[in-house]
Amino acid sequence: MQHRGQESAGIVSLHQGEHRIHKGLGLVADVFKEPELTELIGRSSIGHVRYSTTGENRLVNAQPMAASLLNGPVAIAHNGNLVNAKPLQRKLKAQGAIFQGTNDTECVLHLISHISSDNFVTSVKSVLPQLEGAFSFVFLSHREMVVARDKYGFRPLVLGKKKNDKGEDSWIAASETCAFDLIGAEYVREIEPGEIFWVDDKGTHSEKWSYPAHSAKCIFEHVYFSRPDSIVFGQSVYESRKAFGRWLAKESSVPADVVIPVPDSGVPAAIGYSVESGIPFEFGIIRNHYIGRTFIQPHQSVRDIGVKIKLNPQTAVLSGKRVIVIDDSLVRGTTSQKIVRLIRQAGAKEIHMRIASPPTVGPCYYGVDTPQKSQLIAANQSLEEIRAFIGADSLAYLSLDGLFAAVGEKPVQNQKKSFCAACFDGDYPTPLYE
Ligand code: AMP
Numbered sequence: 001m002q003h004r005g006q007e008s009a010g011i012v013s014l015h016q017g018e019h020r021i022h023k024g025l026g027l028v029a030d031v032f033k034e035p036e037l038t039e040l041i042g043r044s045s046i047g048h049v050r051y052s053t054t055g056e057n058r059l060v061n062a063q064p065m066a067a068s069l070l071n072g073p074v075a076i077a078h079n080g081n082l083v084n085a086k087p088l089q090r091k092l093k094a095q096g097a098i099f100q101g102t103n104d105t106e107c108v109l110h111l112i113s114h115i116s117s118d119n120f121v122t123s124v125k126s127v128l129p130q131l132e133g134a135f136s137f138v139f140l141s142h143r144e145m146v147v148a149r150d151k152y153g154f155r156p157l158v159l160g161k162k163k164n165d166k167g168e169d170s171w172i173a174a175s176e177t178c179a180f181d182l183i184g185a186e187y188v189r190e191i192e193p194g195e196i197f198w199v200d201d202k203g204t205h206s207e208k209w210s211y212p213a214h215s216a217k218c219i220f221e222h223v224y225f226s227r228p229d230s231i232v233f234g235q236s237v238y239e240s241r242k243a244f245g246r247w248l249a250k251e252s253s254v255p256a257d258v259v260i261p262v263p264d265s266g267v268p269a270a271i272g273y274s275v276e277s278g279i280p281f282e283f284g285i286i287r288n289h290y291i292g293r294t295f296i297q298p299h300q301s302v303r304d305i306g307v308k309i310k311l312n313p314q315t316a317v318l319s320g321k322r323v324i325v326i327d328d329s330l331v332r333g334t335t336s337q338k339i340v341r342l343i344r345q346a347g348a349k350e351i352h353m354r355i356a357s358p359p360t361v362g363p364c365y366y367g368v369d370t371p372q373k374s375q376l377i378a379a380n381q382s383l384e385e386i387r388a389f390i391g392a393d394s395l396a397y398l399s400l401d402g403l404f405a406a407v408g409e410k411p412v413q414n415q416k417k418s419f420c421a422a423c424f425d426g427d428y429p430t431p432l433y434e
Contacts, residue, residue: 001175002028003227004079005049008062012075015042017142019073023062044145044199046138048077053369055103064140065101067109071118072142078105079175080134080155080367084433088130108137121146121198121205128196128209132430134218134366136191138173144200147173148209152216152429153193154366154420156232160185171199176230190234216420216429220368222407223357224328228268235407238268243406244356244398245272245326252396253277254324254352258317260284262327262339269356270326279324284317284343307338319347329357330397331370333377336390344391353392358400358424359383365432370423400425 009031010023020040024031028049048063055061066075082088085104088111093099097110111130115123120141134154139146149157160172162185172180177187191197194210217233218225228238245268259279261270264287274281291310323343330336330353340351359378364370373379377386378397387395400421401411409417422428 001049001179004175004225005051007052007057008050008059009048010050010062010064010077011040011045011047012064012066012140013040013042013045014140014142014145017072019066019075019140019142021064021066021075023059023064025057025059025062044140046075046077046140046145048079051369052103053081053364053367055101058101060101061103063105064138065105065109067113069109069113070116071120074109074112074120075140076105076108077138078108079136079157080150081365082107082131082135083133083365083430084131085133087433107131120144121196124148125196125207125209132433136175144198145171145173146196146198147191148196149191149193151194151210151213152420153212153233154216154218156217156221156226156230157191158231159188159191159197161188162186171204173197176226176232178227178230181229187231214416214429215418216366217418218366218368219403219407219419219421220329220357220364220423223403224265225368240407241268241328241356242272242275244328244403245269245274246276247272247402247406248326248354248356248396248398249273249276251399251402252354254394254396256322256324256350256352258282258284258321259324259326260317262325262335263287263311265328266326266356269328273324273326273354273356277324282317283314284323284325284346285311285313285339287311308342311339311342313339313342313346315346318343320349322350322352323348324352324354325392326354326356328355329360330355330378330386330390331360332375333386333389336392340391350393351391352394353387353390353396355395355397358397358403358421360423362423362426362428364423365428365430366420366422368423 008025009028013020022036064075064077082104088107092110111127112123117123135150136155136157137148160180161169164170172185180187193212194208196209197206221232222240226232226237230237259270259274259281261267361379420429
């Protein structure tokens with residue numbers, strides 16, 4: 001799951017009723033070397049990779065968060081973002097709670113500590129209704145592993161199983177099904193919105209902790225966030241992205257010689273665009289997979305080298321050509337601006353930027369790190385102004401209708417969509433709190 005977070009990584013294992021914990025800042029392969037893994041023995045474990053949407057990138061905010069409570073150790077890993085974390089924190093602090101970090105997940109541990117039940121599942125069930133927003137949780141107590149999903153189903157959470165050495169079923173929960181492929185586990189099903197599922201010595205159990213609310217599956221998981229080899233919300237991410245590209249070609253075709261993706265995230269949409277338009281697909285930009293994030297440099301010339309080390313346009317494909325460039329999304333516009341400049345330098349005759357999602361007009365409060373409105377170019381500038389800013393000859397986005405049609409959403413009059421697309425349409429499915 002490294003693609004879902006690169007700031008910190010952690011694992012908590014349960015061995016003979018005690019937790020073993022290792023967390024660190026950085027990538028999984030850097031945080032976990034052989035000695036750390038050797039220490040993490042036990043029959044069950046939970047892990048997390050983090051990229052921060054609330055709270056800074058400090059070790060105290062790294063997850064899983066673990067605490068020692070009256071009835072034993074508890075650890076939690078959270079995917080998503082609680083929109084009522086601030087009022088909850090204020091209330092808990094007024095009651096004397098001491099917070100270590102600045103992220104929303106710590107609230108959940110405090111809330112659990114206030115419940116007097118010695119049954120951990122009962123405690124979790126009484127805390128979940130106090131939380132508003134997006135959460136896919138895994139908990140580890142001294143007895144059980146508990147998995148729960150918010151009632152809207154914002155973030156994905158899937159269940160798999162694999163036979164252990166004794167031929168018994170081991171249960172695995174993960175954000176995405178590609179995790180199961182890796183370890184040879186079988187994908188069983190999604191954890192339902194409003195479901196709590198747990199595994200203990202007696203086996204597996206499932207209950208509804210809430211009636212499902214109106215479904216609000218995050219459309220951005222299909223646009224950008226998830227890996228294309230995952231099944232998310234029951235649908236192939238790769239197929240969705242290809243369909244975004246096909247719809248984009250239907251909506252805003254333009255005569256051109258080649259269709260090229262911004263790698264890697266634009267690749268499936270560019271294939272879809274090419275198939276629909278009949279314009280050949282080429283890798284016009286080659287991505288270097290050995291470089292991390294583009295480093296920030298003050299001078300344009302040095303910055304261009306930074307982008308080029310990561311994404312190098314090929315003159316052989318681009319020179320003298322009318323080029324359609326496909327990216328999955330355009331947020332601040334700076335990536336597109338750099339890419340257009342490099343493609344122009346490689347000799348392209350025309351550059352037509354096509355974005356396989358609608359204009360990003362609103363921040364996400366549910367766990368995707370979208371910048372605030374003032375930094376979202378489409379929230380502040382017209383299409384023509386954005387085109388001029390990125391320096392392309394033309395610019396078009398996928399329409400909202402195209403986006404929903406591509407994931408098979410049938411428009412029904414006066415009925416809300418089953419996806420949350422608040423970043424694209426400003427329609428937030430939950431109350432928002434200060
Ligand atoms: P920008 O330069 O802000 O317009 O960034 C757009 C690029 O960032 C696109 O190529 C996307 O693939 C990628 N992107 C979009 N959303 C995110 C996100 N939440 N985190 C990291 N990268 C993103």
